[in-house]
Structure formats: structure tokens, C-alpha cells
Amino acid sequence: MQFHLNGFEPGDPEIFDRSERYLASGAQGSVPDEVDVLIVGCGPAGQTLAAQLSAFPDIKTCLVEQKPGRMLLGQADGIACRTMEMFHAFGFSERVLKEACWINETTFWKPHDRQDATIVRSGRVQDVEDGLSEFPHVVLNQARVHDFYLDVMRRSATKLEPHYGRRVVAVRPAASGGDGAAQRVTVTLQQLEGAHQGQTETVTASYVVGCDGAHSVVRTSIGHELRGDSANHAWGVMDVLAVTDFPDIRCKSFIQSAHDGTIIIIPREGGYLFRLYIELTKLETGERVASRNITVDELIDKARRIFNPYSLDVKEVPWWSVYEIGQRLTDKFDDVPEEEIATRLPSVFIVGDACHTHSPKAGQGMNVSMQDAFNLGWKLVSVLRKRCPPSLLHTYSAERRAIARELIDFDREWAALLASTHGDGGGTDPVKIQSYFVRSGRYTAGTATHYRPSILTGEPDYQHLAEGFVVGTRFHSAPVIRLADAKPVHLGHVVEADGRFRIFAFAGAGDWAAPNFGIRRLCDFLAEGESPIRKYTPRGEDIDAMIDVRAVFQQAHRDLAIEAVPALLLPQKGRYGLRDYEKMFCADIRGGNDIFAIRGIDREAGCMVVVRPDQYVAHVLPLDGYRQLASFFDGFMLSHSE
Numbered sequence: 266m267q268f269h270l271n272g273f274e275p276g277d278p279e280i281f282d283r284s285e286r287y288l289a290s291g292a293q294g295s296v297p298d299e300v301d302v303l304i305v306g307c308g309p310a311g312q313t314l315a316a317q318l319s320a321f322p323d324i325k326t327c328l329v330e331q332k333p334g335r336m337l338l339g340q341a342d343g344i345a346c347r348t349m350e351m352f353h354a355f356g357f358s359e360r361v362l363k364e365a366c367w368i369n370e371t372t373f374w375k376p377h378d379r380q381d382a383t384i385v386r387s388g389r390v391q392d393v394e395d396g397l398s399e400f401p402h403v404v405l406n407q408a409r410v411h412d413f414y415l416d417v418m419r420r421s422a423t424k425l426e427p428h429y430g431r432r433v434v435a436v437r438p439a440a441s442g443g444d445g446a447a448q449r450v451t452v453t454l455q456q457l458e459g460a461h462q463g464q465t466e467t468v469t470a471s472y473v474v475g476c477d478g479a480h481s482v483v484r485t486s487i488g489h490e491l492r493g494d495s496a497n498h499a500w501g502v503m504d505v506l507a508v509t510d511f512p513d514i515r516c517k518s519f520i521q522s523a524h525d526g527t528i529i530i531i532p533r534e535g536g537y538l539f540r541l542y543i544e545l546t547k548l549e550t551g552e553r554v555a556s557r558n559i560t561v562d563e564l565i566d567k568a569r570r571i572f573n574p575y576s577l578d579v580k581e582v583p584w585w586s587v588y589e590i591g592q593r594l595t596d597k598f599d600d601v602p603e604e605e606i607a608t609r610l611p612s613v614f615i616v617g618d619a620c621h622t623h624s625p626k627a628g629q630g631m632n633v634s635m636q637d638a639f640n641l642g643w644k645l646v647s648v649l650r651k652r653c654p655p656s657l658l659h660t661y662s663a664e665r666r667a668i669a670r671e672l673i674d675f676d677r678e679w680a681a682l683l684a685s686t687h688g689d690g691g692g693t694d695p696v697k698i699q700s701y702f703v704r705s706g707r708y709t710a711g712t713a714t715h716y717r718p719s720i721l722t723g724e725p726d727y728q729h730l731a732e733g734f735v736v737g738t739r740f741h742s743a744p745v746i747r748l749a750d751a752k753p754v755h756l757g758h759v760v761e762a763d764g765r766f767r768i769f770a771f772a773g774a775g776d777w778a779a780p781n782f783g784i785r786r787l788c789d790f791l792a793e794g795e796s797p798i799r800k801y802t803p804r805g806e807d808i809d810a811m812i813d814v815r816a817v818f819q820q821a822h823r824d825l826a827i828e829a830v831p832a833l834l835l836p837q838k839g840r841y842g843l844r845d846y847e848k849m850f851c852a853d854i855r856g857g858n859d860i861f862a863i864r865g866i867d868r869e870a871g872c873m874v875v876v877r878p879d880q881y882v883a884h885v886l887p888l889d890g891y892r893q894l895a896s897f898f899d900g901f902m903l904s905h906s907e
């Protein structure tokens with residue numbers, strides 16, 4: 266898809282009439298007095314969370330944002346493979362795939378050996394290793410990511426719209442010391458727009474989530490601060506439409522010059538636009554980059570010097586910014602101090618940049634922020650719908666802070682490696698940069714996240730049954746054939762952002778039609794009596810409303826008879842009791858993509874892979890691990906069978 270040829274146009278490039286390219290968004294009227302969840306901030310974190318909650322009409326959610334309306338330009342643009350997997354769960358990965366720029370190759374440039382005022386290419390690598398994800402690494406304006414989330418919310422059961430022009434000025438957390446059950450958080454908002462400008466509104470909420478960025482008021486209200494690098498780096502970033510003879514302008518490129526610092530080139534959506542990240546000087550402790558009054562012309566001049574001997578004729582700069590960013594982290598991502606976890610429940614959370622900040626070099630900020638929200642979203646849904654006890658919410662800070670810590674360490678190492686020596690003719694060895702880039706590919710792709718054993722992540726005692734589905738990491742999808750209609754699909758794509766757990770049962774060897782076949786016996790167990798499905802699915806709801814069971818067979822689809830599969834795999838659902846034909850899959854043998862081989866599944870024994878609502882592998886168990894399966898769900902779910 267090509268667009269922006271005659272100048273940058275914000276909004277949906279598929280709409281010809283520029284006045285219709287973006288719809289006005291925003292709720293009318295005052296904010297509600299009482300809600301279940303108040304989300305502060307309409308950045309990527311706030312919108313991921315809001316989109317998740319918006320699917321549940323029994324949860325009253327309010328999203329407030331100080332800006333007057335939706336974002337049209339700027340900020341982050343890198344979308345990691347893992348984030349694309351999550352976008353698929355929200356239903357808009359195809360739109361992003363179509364519109365975004367795909368990052369396929371990354372190139373590295375260094376000063377010329379003999380004429381060090383010029384640059385030469387020192388290497389090029391494939392950007393993402395083969396097989397890491399079914400999705401590519403792509404780049405798209407953050408504003409468009411916001412647009413897609415706004416669409417999800419608008420089309421959802423709750424038709425959720427943000428309340429713009431509201432600044433949170435005070436958050437009074439629930440009183441400490443109690444069990445938190447009936448306590449509510451009180452939030453004061455100031456209206457910044459319209460006839461009621463300057464007036465305040467008060468909202469009480471069961472839960473308040475601060476997705477309000479690096480200068481978070483919510484974070485301050487619960488007594489946390491961002492700690493970390495005091496020596497900030499200043500960065501210039503500009504999106505440009507320009508004419509250049511630099512040959513790698515449509516590839517992500519790292520350029521190290523001898524005397525003028527480094528540039529990162531990010532090709533952008535539409536085929537013409539590109540972004541330049543220009544490293545500026547290191548700031549003094551406490552210094553803000555704004556005090557240096559850097560202009561866009563200075564950024565262009567610096568970029569031109571680094572590009573030498575290539576030309577750079579900038580025609581339009583639709584967005585630019587100069588900002589300082591350090592690697593910083595808070596101690597806790599909720600309002601319960603470590604020493605009070607056993608006696609208090611969290612009611613205020615912070616997410617995204619409000620609790621960790623990164624340099625833009627590794628493209629973490631937006632991606633990690635959205636993953637935080639995806640982690641918290643299903644937990645809030647489960648607690649508010651009384652499927653899980655409120656103590657589940659402690660796992661958000663425990664899981665995400667550990668991940669943020671790792672990513673910040675990675676970011677710091679990467680940023681230090683890339684940092685040029687500004688003018689002394691030195692710099693880091695480009696070969697070292699290239700090799701580190703390749704080694705750290707899983708971090709930048711977002712697939713390195715690995716949750717440690719907890720109530721939500723089992724011990725890897727049976728990991729040998731499915732070596733490619735590593736317990737604690739995201740469920741790594743693979744192709745399969747759907748049994749009922751022979752459609753080639755990706756198994757992981759059945760995991761939608763709907764708050765449900767999944768059990769993928771992989772068949773072992775033997776006669777699949779025999780009564781003692783592993784999957785058949787598992788289905789018998791799950792369908793009856795005290796199984797987790799019976800215990801945790803509220804009466805009157807579909808059998809897969811809480812835990813969705815899917816089976817994958819080793820045989821080709823024509824070697825199985827749909828009429829002979831266990832009833833649990835052909836469940837009758839909805840008002841008419843219609844059969845759901847999409848629970849059974851076969852290995853894609855003809856296509857050479859046998860999931861049993863690709864993901865190292867034990868063909869003799871088979872196994873169960875339990876997947877969390879945020880797509881992480883919670884457990885790998887033997888097909889007859891009924892007791893372990895039951896005790897896993899007993900660890901964090903509330904029974905509905907009594």
C-alpha cells in the first residue's frame with residue numbers, strides 16, 4: 266500500500282476524502298460517578314486495557330484522557346512480532362499487516378576506513394529470525410494503533426468511548442489495612458475543554474489504572490517514583506518525506522558516523538515516509554532537553570552530516586520531537602507494599618510508561634506497555650466477574666515488574682553499545698553491534714518474556730512432552746488443518762482477547778476411536794462431575810465460556826471421522842444448541858508443517874497445553890494429568906458449581 270506521496274495525511278489511508286479519514290471520537294457528557302474500572306490515559310496501554318474490558322457489558326469502564334481528542338501523529342512506531350500476535354487476539358492484525366511497513370532487513374553502517382567523514386555499509390541481517398513468529402516486525406504510526414483500538418471499543422458490547430479533555434488531579438486510594446472488598450478509590454478530574462472548562466468531577470471506582478505515562482499522577486498518588494538512570498540521553502526524532510540517494514532508506518538501518526553520532530532509520534508506512542532517530546548529546550543530571558532549544562533545522566543539519574556522502578533533501582517534516590529518556594522503573598506496579606501483600610488487596614495499578622521507561626533504540630516503550638495492559642486486563646475481568654478472587658491481582662505487579670526489569674537491563678546494554686563517542690572519531694565496533702542485534706532478536710521481537718512458576722504458571726515438570734511450548738512463554742502458534750472443513754489455520758489464532766483459558770489437547774499414538782484413547786478419556790473427565798470445566802463454568806453458560814478445549818490430532822483430516830469424536834469437541838452452544846465445529850484440528854502433513862514435529866510434541870504420549878487468556882503457556886501436562894489440571898485451576902479460580 267502506498268500513500269503520503271503528496272504530503273503526509275493522518276488517518277485511514279484507504280479513505281479517499283481526507284476530511285473523512287478519521288472519525289471524531291470521544292464520549293459526550295459528564296463522566297459517570299461510579300465505575301468498576303477507571304483507566305487514566307489514552308495511550309497504547311490505556312487503550313489496550315480499555316479494549317479488553319469493553320467486551321464485557323457487565324463491567325462498567327471509564328477511560329479518561331487529558332488531551333482534547335484522538336492522537337493524529339507521532340510518538341512510537343515500532344510494533345514487535347509479539348504485539349502483532351496480541352493484535353490478532355483483538356481482531357485487527359490484518360489491518361495493521363496491510364497498512365504498516367514490514368521490517369525485513371536491518372543494515373549497519375560505519376565510518377569509511379580511509380575517509381572517516383563518510384559512511385559505508387558494514388553489514389546486513391534478516392530482521393527477525395525464521396520461525397520466531399507467524400507475524401512480521403512492522404512499523405506504523407502510534408496514532409493508527411490508537412485508531413484500531415478505538416474501533417474495537419466502539420464496536421464492542423459496551424460501545425466504549427474515551428472522555429477527552431479530563432485531567433486527573435487527585436487519586437485517593439482505598440483505605441489501607443482492610444480486605445479491600447468494599448473499598449473504593451476516589452478520583453478527582455478537572456475538565457480542560459468546552460463549556461465546563463475548569464470544573465471538577467469526582468469518580469469512585471473499584472479499580473483505578475494509571476496508564477498516564479512517564480509523569481503519572483496515579484503513580485505519585487500511591488507513593489511510587491521512577492528510579493534509574495539520572496544521566497539521560499536526549500534524542501531528536503523526526504518523520505520526514507525526503508529525497509535521498511542513501512540506498513538502504515527502505516530498510517531499518519543503524520548508522521554510526523565518526524564525528525556526528527548515530528542515526529537510526531526506520532522506514533515507515535506508505536512507502537515514502539521514514540523516521541530518523543538522531544542521538545543528541547547526553548544531558549547533565551536533572552537537565553531537560555527543552556532548555557537547549559534544539560530546532561528541527563539543527564536535526565536536519567546533523568542528519569545530513571551523518572548521511573555523508575549521501576544526500577538528504579527534506580521536503581516535509583510532519584512530526585518531530587526532541588525528548589530525553591532514561592531507563593527507569595518503579596518498585597511496585599500497584600498500591601500494596603511488598604510487606605503487606607498477605608494482608609491487603611490492590612486497587613490502584615500503574616501500567617506502561619507510568620512504571621517503566623525505555624530508550625527508543627530497542628523499540629520497547631509502546632510494546633511493553635501494551636503487554637502490561639494485556640496481562641492486567643483479563644485478571645480484572647476475572648475478578649470483577651467473580652471468576653477469580655481479588656488476590657489474583659497481586660500477580661500483575663509480580664509478573665510484569667520482573668519482565669520490565671529484564672527489558673530495562675537489555676535496553677541499557679543495547680543503548681550503551683549503540684552510544685557513539687560524539688566527535689572523538691571512535692565508536693563501538695559495528696561487528697559487535699550487529700552480533701548483539703542478532704543475539705537479542707527475541708527481546709526486540711517481544712518473545713523473550715518468560716514468567717516464572719507461580720499460581721498462574723506451572724512447574725515445567727512435563728516440559729519434555731511439548732518442548733516447543735515452553736511453560737511461562739507465549740504460546741508459539743503453528744499451522745494446523747481444521748478437521749471439520751479442512752481449512753488451513755494457525756492454532757494460536759483461536760486465542761482471542763476474551764478472558765478465557767484454553768486447553769490444547771495434543772493426541773498421542775494409538776487408535777483414536779478406541780474408548781481408552783487419551784483424548785477421549787480426557788474429554789470424558791472434563792465433561793463430567795468435578796472437572797475444572799464443570800466446576801468453574803457458571804450454570805447456564807456455554808461449556809466453553811471459561812475454559813475452551815481444543816484437540817489436535819496427528820492424523821491427516823481425512824483419516825478421522827467427525828461423527829466419532831467426543832461430544833465435548835463438538836459442543837452444542839447458544840440459544841439453539843448449534844454445534845461448534847471449530848474445536849478439532851489435525852497436523853498439516855501435506856503442507857509439511859506438522860505441528861507435532863515443529864513444536865516437539867511427544868507423539869507417543871501426547872499432552873495438554875494450558876494457555877492463559879493473554880496467550881502465555883500456563884502449563885504442560887500429560888493427557889491423563891487430571892489431578893494436576895484440577896489443582897492448577899483450583900489455585901486461582903472460584904467455583905460456580907455450588
Ligand SMILES: Cc1cc2nc3c(=O)[nH]c(=O)nc-3n(C[C@H](O)[C@H](O)[C@H](O)COP(=O)(O)OP(=O)(O)OC[C@H]3O[C@@H](n4cnc5c(N)ncnc54)[C@H](O)[C@@H]3O)c2cc1C
Binds near residue numbers: 332616631
Ligand atoms: C513526545 C513523545 C515522543 C515519543 N517518541 C517515541 C518514539 O519516537 N519511539 C518510541 O519507541 N517511543 C516514543 N515515545 C514513547 C512511547 O510513545 C511510549 O513508550 C508509549 O506511548 C507508552 O504508552 P503508555 O500508554 O504507557 O503512555 P503514553 O503513550 O505516554 O500515554 C499516556 C497518556 O496519558 C495521558 N495523561 C497523562 N497524565 C494524565 C492525567 N493526569 N489525566 C489524564 N490523562 C493523562 C497522556 O496525555 C497520554 O495520552 C514517545 C513518547 C512521547 C511522550
